[in-house]
Amino acid sequence: MQEPVLKVDGLSVAFRNSLAILDDVSLEVHRGQTLGIVGESGCGKSMTALAIMRLMPSAALTVSGGAIRLNGENLLDLDDEAMRAIRGSRAAMIFQDPMTSLNPLFTVGNQVGESIQKNRQIGRAEARRITADLLKAVGLPDPERHLDYYPHQLSGGKRQRVMIAMAIAGHPDVLIADEPTTALDVTVQAQIFQVLRDMQAASGTAIVLITHDMGAISEMADRVAVMYAGRVVEEGPADAILAAPSHPYTRGLVSCIPRVSDAAFDGWPELPVIPGTVPDLDQRGEGCHFAPRCPLADDRCAKRRPPVLHDGERRCACWYGMAGGQPHGRI
């Protein structure tokens, strides 16, 4: 099999050198494929993305182990300048909050144009023309007019579309999209997914899509990784996992999401829930982090880290998950 474009291998991130925010996270994405990452708030999805881009939000957060390979090259070995050159060209990111990555002082045309010129030897007029095409591609009406707007003059949805235009401008090898459509209408979301798919088909970009939306996963992702409290607890082909989740956490997550259904409803049915909340960093013991909320948990779950079972294309870290799975290294 072809080497993955991005291979995260046993990545750990610590807070103040003691608390584990990410604990032995391994993921890979192949050319032209999409990996979805799901999990509740605080499970480490954004932290995984930021660590890959080497954009740690604070000095108290450090990579304490593992490797991040982009086409075989370990990004953790690069100096800041080399990393800056990679960001925006070979690896790009769409952030959860669009305002953090748009500069309020520059017009849309200048910002997107600059990220195009960074990668190609072209003049300003040409960059402006390509920018207008990109804005059109992400579904902004009247792109010529939007070139001269400042970020604050745009609605949230339009800002998000500008961010996406900027991220795909350089035809990156890897695009990490952190909740790119959460704040948007479903119709706008559908447009944006179409843009991402078109770009992926045209340039073979590998996409990492972070989202809460299982519908988005089943529509966009080839594979999905489920994170819980800093660890990957289940990973495999998206369709197979959504249809028959193995890990008790994935099962809970899939069932508590009210997806549009073909059934008829009467009154207001009670929704299935996962009781409790994700444990804080200093409340995560040695055993399975999901044990306090898990319907199957016993003493062993609470005390010992569950093995990673492999079954064909799938892996799952649970003492009781995956009946036919075989222990095989770490997840």
Place this chain on the structure above:
Amino acid sequence: MAGSETPMPPAPPKVEVRDLRVEFPLRRRSFLDRPAVVHAVDGVSFVIRRNTVFGIVGESGSGKTTTALAIMRLQAATGGRILLDGADITDLTGDALRAVRRRMQIIFQDPYSSLNPRRRVGAAVREPLDLMGIGTPAEREETVARLFARVGLSPAQRSLFPHQFSGGQRQRIGIARALASQPEVVVCDEPVSALDVAVQAQILNLMREIRYDFGLTYIFVSHNLGVVQRVCDEIAVMYLGRIVERADRNALFARPQHPYTRALLAAVPGRQDTGPRAELPGTLAGDPPSPVDLPPGCRFASRCPHAMPRCRSDEPALQEAAAAHFVACHLVNP
């Protein structure tokens, strides 16, 4: 579940909205500009029956929040009438207005920004009681403690500040505050969209219990169609200030008729392509026209895959296309 679509004897109307209009004047850049207005809500009518949940869905900017605020008399209407329990409340002022406002409360989308960071949360929940002078101070404190317990918080947490709570807990505080004045109608404006999926289900279950316990009528604004399908009895679909379709939720999801509703349902990611929504159209292109310069004819015509010449000249009226199923479209009502 065949029986679920046979209508029960209808409950009496709780809220009636007749031809509601809300316009916002736009600031002119120069005195030469002609005065312009945003037609945020442009002739909307519906009846919400007592103890039911009335859903409003539609694109960002379609006028959902403005409609809800106008019903609560928190936003001035430019035209139309609003009735609560059959009484016209459109022009109330002073004490009468205050009395009516006490009967309607709102739960906002963002539990982070709707609470004052420097105020203890117990005081925030007590505030509506203080403002409306309900009960003695001791009685108010007791009510607040009871509400905290009811929404799943500990009464001892009343003395904490908002930053000491998670998003889900803050939304519980928002719910407690909305319940404080014993309202009859509660507007829920995207009440769970800022929350994590697992917390979302917990909060929806709380809203469900409270609705039955307190006999509430809900106006539920959301862009999450999976949620709307489960919680709303009736649903209005808004597009650019107008209702384009209104029906019982099961009829709306099984037999969407307006091309915009159909596009909306088609855009839900990951839907199974087997059920009644299998042959819905593809991605909706473009954006809605400006609410300032409204086009003649149907407002959806510029994006509608079925638009006919007539759609660009005559505005379609909201008409009953099937029993209790209203649609504003020339294709559906020729």
